[in-house]
Amino acid sequence: MKNIFIGTLFLCLIGSVYAAQGGLMLGPNSLMPSGGILKNSEGVLKNIEVLSSDFSTQAIFFFSGACTPKKKDLTSDSRLCIFFPTLKLGNINQQDILKKLNKFNLIERFKFENVGSPKGVLLDIKFSEGAFVKLLHMEGKNKFIMEIYSKNELAKIDRSTGLPLYFAYNDLKKKRDAKLRVMIDPGHGGKALGTQGLYNLIEKDVNLDISKKVRFLLEKLGYEVALTRTRDEDISLVERSRKAEVFKANLFISIHANSSGGSDKAHGIETFHFNVKPFLGFLSDGAAVSYELLFIRNSEDHRLASVANNLVRSSESSSHKFADSIQNTLVDMLKKKNVAVINRGTKNACFLVLLCFLNKKIPSALVETGFITNKEEAKRLTDNNYRMLIAQGISKGVWNFASLFREV
Ligand SMILES: [Zn+2]
Missing domain, CATH: 3.40.630.40 (Zn-dependent exopeptidases)
Structure with missing residues (x-):
């Protein structure tokens, strides 16, 4: 593994070069990459791996091609829509993923499909009240992570050990x-x-x-x-x-x-x-990570979010x-x-x-x-x-x- 320690500023620079990679080889007036590179940007959502812990499940989305997943803003406060622009769904067993992801019965509805104009993959999930969700995007890594926390399980940990720093x-x-x-x-x-x-x-x-x-x-x-x-x-x-x-x-x-x-x-x-x-902050190879925590509504939720953070x-x-x-x-x-x-x-x-x-x-x-x-x-x-x-x-x-x- 390649690991040279570089300062954060330098990492930012590498990050932006990485992001601009497709365009770097082009002539000054060309906005789109050449044919070969363009094909690469039409990626596939290849695989979703699900892992779980005592209080959460984690889905890691692996895709080929450049893609920045976007969360759609919705009025419904327990529904999550994520759009993966330009991607196509690969050979993914949705039932199998849902089964593993729903270990704590927090998902009421789950839909994952190819959509047109704009073209991409849309993930549409309705959660029950007992969930909160963390989204992590690793830019340039072709990975996207969604963690679903069970408030119930976090409350049990909170009651049994207080804030479990150790x-x-x-x-x-x-x-x-x-x-x-x-x-x-x-x-x-x-x-x-x-x-x-x-x-x-x-x-x-x-x-x-x-x-x-x-x-x-x-x-x-x-x-x-x-x-x-x-x-x-x-x-x-x-x-x-x-x-x-x-x-x-x-x-x-x-x-x-x-x-x-x-x-x-x-x-x-x-x-x-x-x-x-x-x-x-930043990944070791210079790709940025963005992070978001959803469905936190009241002081009890904030408390449980801090239990989750302390566990991590x-x-x-x-x-x-x-x-x-x-x-x-x-x-x-x-x-x-x-x-x-x-x-x-x-x-x-x-x-x-x-x-x-x-x-x-x-x-x-x-x-x-x-x-x-x-x-x-x-x-x-x-x-x-x-x-x-x-x-x-x-x-x-x-x-x-x-x-x-x-x-x-
Ligand atoms: Zn290695």
């Missing part, structure tokens, strides 16, 4: 005598190669090898461990998080190797965690601590072995694989084990012993994080 911690504390379950996610796989580095290194292979070593070490420590993939195969980001859920993971680590996009100078180790702020914040803060533990332990271990390594620190980012854990009690982090585009670091990463050392650092980072709960 939601994820509480869950881990309960587990302290049992075996912790760790899901390791080797980044990319199959057709998704990840970065192609020096010394014929391909990221997906490096990730898988280090992940297997981490599994071996964590099992020796007594953890229950699973991998999202154990061989070279394609697997979607949502599927990775779903596997963690099925495995009933307590912790999730995605393992990657870094690239510096052109320059071979960048090197070092960095670890990412998902931050709630990117809702209102709690999940975010435990993920932040988890990422810190991996990053610091790994870098310390390498330094002790006299490996000259740069500590690039812990950072927040809006990677989809981490976003999927937003409403879950699973601290999650994404570690970049080094730049395979940098000569020295790539050379080290060809060495089996060095990969084992990286795996030891990550495993000890997990152990250190878990020890926060063991002594309580």
